[in-house]
Amino acid sequence: xNPLELTLGIMTAVGGFVDISELVFAAKxxxxxxxxxxxxxxxxxVGIIVFSEMSGRVAAVAKQPVFNLMRHRLGLKLGLVTLxxxxxxxxxxxxxxxxxxxxxxxxxxxxxxxxxAVAMTAAMIVSIWVxxxxxxxxxxxxxxxxxxxxxxxxxxxxxxxGQLAGGLVPQIPxxxxxxxxxxxGYFVVAIISAVMxxxxxxxxxxxxxxxxxxPKDLLTNRMTAILGMGLxxxxxxxxxxxxxxxxxxxxxxxxxxxxxxxxxxxxxxxWGLIIALLGMFFAIAGAAVETCMANAYSIAQFFGWLWxxxxxxxxxxxFTITWIVLFLLxxxxxxxxxxxxxxxxxxxxxxxxxxxxTYLPLLLLSGxxxxxxxxxxxxxxxxxxxxxxxxxxxxxxxxxxxxxxxSGGNG
Amino acid sequence: MRWLILFALMLAACSKGPEADxxxxxxxxxxxxxxxxxxxxxxxxxxxGTYAASMHKWxxxxxxxxxxxxxxxxxxxGDEIAALLQQPDxxxxxxxxxxxxxxxxxxxxxxxx
Numbered sequence: 038x039n040p041l042e043l044t045l046g047i048m049t050a051v052g053g054f055v056d057i058s059e060l061v062f063a064a065k066x067x068x069x070x071x072x073x074x075x076x077x078x079x080x081x082x083v084g085i086i087v088f089s090e091m092s093g094r095v096a097a098v099a100k101q102p103v104f105n106l107m108r109h110r111l112g113l114k115l116g117l118v119t120l121x122x123x124x125x126x127x128x129x130x131x132x133x134x135x136x137x138x139x140x141x142x143x144x145x146x147x148x149x150x151x152x153x154a155v156a157m158t159a160a161m162i163v164s165i166w167v168x169x170x171x172x173x174x175x176x177x178x179x180x181x182x183x184x185x186x187x188x189x190x191x192x193x194x195x196x197x198x199g200q201l202a203g204g205l206v207p208q209i210p211x212x213x214x215x216x217x218x219x220x221x222g223y224f225v226v227a228i229i230s231a232v233m234x235x236x237x238x239x240x241x242x243x244x245x246x247x248x249x250x251x252p253k254d255l256l257t258n259r260m261t262a263i264l265g266m267g268l269x270x271x272x273x274x275x276x277x278x279x280x281x282x283x284x285x286x287x288x289x290x291x292x293x294x295x296x297x298x299x300x301x302x303x304x305x306x307x308w309g310l311i312i313a314l315l316g317m318f319f320a321i322a323g324a325a326v327e328t329c330m331a332n333a334y335s336i337a338q339f340f341g342w343l344w345x346x347x348x349x350x351x352x353x354x355x356f357t358i359t360w361i362v363l364f365l366l367x368x369x370x371x372x373x374x375x376x377x378x379x380x381x382x383x384x385x386x387x388x389x390x391x392x393x394x395t396y397l398p399l400l401l402l403s404g405x406x407x408x409x410x411x412x413x414x415x416x417x418x419x420x421x422x423x424x425x426x427x428x429x430x431x432x433x434x435x436x437x438x439x440x441x442x443x444s445g446g447n448g
Numbered sequence: 449m450r451w452l453i454l455f456a457l458m459l460a461a462c463s464k465g466p467e468a469d470x471x472x473x474x475x476x477x478x479x480x481x482x483x484x485x486x487x488x489x490x491x492x493x494x495x496x497g498t499y500a501a502s503m504h505k506w507x508x509x510x511x512x513x514x515x516x517x518x519x520x521x522x523x524x525x526g527d528e529i530a531a532l533l534q535q536p537d538x539x540x541x542x543x544x545x546x547x548x549x550x551x552x553x554x555x556x557x558x559x560x561x
Contacts, residue, residue, distance in 0.1 A: 293506045
C-alpha cells in the first residue's frame with residue numbers, strides 16, 4: 038500500500054462526496070428541521086460505505102463490475118429493466134449536475150446560464166477525452182476539497198455543539214403536524230437517496246477495474262471507502278448545521294443552490310464566498326463526470342462492449358460514443374429550460390427506485406464464496422448489507438407517495 | 449387500503465385553492481427572506497456584485513414562478529407576492545423581510561386552519 042496513493046485516494050473521495058442533490062437537501066434539511074436530520078446523513082453514509090467497500094472488493098477479487106453481475110444475477114429481462122431505470126436515473130442526475138455547474142459559474146462570473154451549460158459540457162467532454170482515468174477522478178475530487186470551507190465556516194459561527202451532536206441520535210422531532218411529519222419522512226428518504234446514489238457504486242467499482250485493483254488493494258479499498266466517504270459526509274453535515282444556524286431562524290429554505298454559498302460568506306466575506314463557489318463548482322462538475330461515465334460503464338458492461346478510460350478513446354469506440362452522447366443528452370435536458378431544483382427532485386426520486394435493484398446483485402455476489410473465496414462477506418458486511426438493503430427497499434416504496442403528498446418536500 | 453392511498457394521492461395532485469397554493473406561498477416567503485439576506489450581505493460587502501446580481505435574477509424568477517403557479521392569484525397572498533415582485537433588486541433588507549414575514553403569517557394561518 039503506497040501511503041501517498043492512499044492519501045490521494047481518500048482526499049479524492051472527500052472532495053467528490055458532495056454533489057448538487059446533497060448540497061440542496063443538506064441546506065434545506067437544516068433550515069427546515071434544524072439539526073434533527075443529521076443522523077440521516079450519518080446513517081446513509083454508513084450505507085454507502087458498506088456498498089462501496091463491497092463493490093470495490095468484488096471488483097478487486099472477482100474482477101466483475103456491477104452491471105456485468107446484474108445481467109448474470111437478475112437475468113436478461115430484469116437486468117434490462119434495471120439498466121433502463123438506471124440510465125434514466127443517471128441521465129437526470131447528470132443533467133441536474135450539468136445545470137448545477139452552469140448555475141455556479143453564473144454566480145461566479147455572471148455569464149449566461151445556458152451558455153455556461155454548453156461551455157462546461159464541452160469542457161467536461163474534453164477533460165474525459167484527454168485525462169487518464171486516475172486524473173479524471175482526482176482532478177475534480179482534489180479541487181472539490183475547496184468545500185472544506187463549509188466545515189471551517191461552521192466552526193467559525195460557533196454553533197451549539199451539544200445540540201448539533203444531539204442530531205446524530207436517530208429521532209423524529211416532537212410536536213410535528215401530520216403534514217410536517219410527512220415532509221420529515223420525505224427528507225429522510227431524499228437524503229438516503231442523495232447519499233446512496235447508484236451512480237457512485239457503478240463509478241467506484243468500474244474505477245477499481247480501470248485501475249487494475251487486485252486482492253492486495255483491499256485495504257486501500259476499505260480505507261478509501263470508510264475514511265473518504267466518512268470525512269466527505271462531514272462536509273454535507275456542516276452545510277446542514279450552518280443552514281440550521283443561519284437560515285432557519287430567518288425563514289430561509291434555500292430555494293436555489295447559490296444560497297448555500299452564503300454560509301461561507303457570512304463568516305469569511307468575499308473570499309469565503311468565492312472559495313465556497315469554487316468548491317461547489319468542482320464537486321458538482323466531478324459528479325457530472327461521474328454520472329455520465331457511470332451510465333456509459335453500465336451500458337457497455339451490460340452489452341459486453343469494450344470499455345474503460347484506460348484504453349484510448351478510439352480503442353473502445355462504442356463506449357466513447359456512449360459517454361459523449363449521454364453528456365449531450367444531459368445538456369439537451371438542461372437547455373429545455375427545466376429548473377435545476379426540479380431536476381434534483383426527479384433525480385432523487387428515480388434513484389431511490391433503482392437502488393434496490395443495484396444493490397441486490399452486489400450483495401449476492403459479494404456473499405458468494407465461489408467467486409469471492411476468502412474475501413467473501415464477513416458477518417459485519419453481511420448483516421449491514423442486508424439491513425441497508427431492507428432500508429432502501431422501504432425507502433423506495435415510500436418515495437413516490439411521500440413526494441406527491443408533500444409536493445416534493447415543499448409542504 | 450390501496451384505493452385509499454390512491455385517492456389521497458389523487459386529491460394531493462388535483463387540489464385547488466389556498467391548500468394547493470401553500471407550497472408557492474412558502475416558496476415566495478423563502479425567496480423574499482433569501483433576497484433580504486443577499487442584500488444585507490451586499491451592504492456589508494461580504495458578497496461580490498456579480499453574485500448578488502445573479503442571485504437577484506434567480507430569486508426574482510423563483511418569486512415569479514410562485515406567482516404564476518397560484519390557483520388563486522386574486523387573494524391576499526397573491527397580492528403580497530405580486531408586491532414582492534415590484535421591489536427593486538437592491539431593495540432594503542428590512543422591506544423584503546417585512547414581505548417575507550407577511551407571507552409567513554399567511555402560511556401559518558393556512559397551516560393551522
